[in-house]
């Protein structure tokens with residue numbers, strides 16, 4: 001017989017987003033991602049990176065209820081790391097920080113989701 005699907009509990013997804021963002025901001029490798037890239041002083045950035053994103057902008061969006069669910073939030077966090085990989089060599093300070101932050105984020109949100 002078909003197993004009854006467990007109803008999804010989305011009520012605490014925004015609380016999970018706040019915890020995840022606080023953990024990202026507190027990480028020692030967060031420094032390249034804390035505020036918007038000053039693209040006026042970074043040649044090529046505005047041309048190459050179509051959708052800039054950073055942790056302070058994500059916090060603003062979270063505060064203004066612009067994330068409908070955890071998935072939309074994760075899309076923006078991954079945008080931060082994908083922009084970083086696009087613009088920085090893997091073998092650079094910022095490139096390495098981006099890889100470390102992405103690994104940390106992936107581990108952290110899967111931990112939090114398994115708690116449910």
Ligand SMILES: Oc1ccc2c(c1)N[C@H](O)CC2
Pocket residue numbers: 032037042045083084087088094
């Ligand atoms: O050398 C530089 C100078 C500025 C930036 C980067 C590297 N990478 C950041 O992703 C964007 C800003």
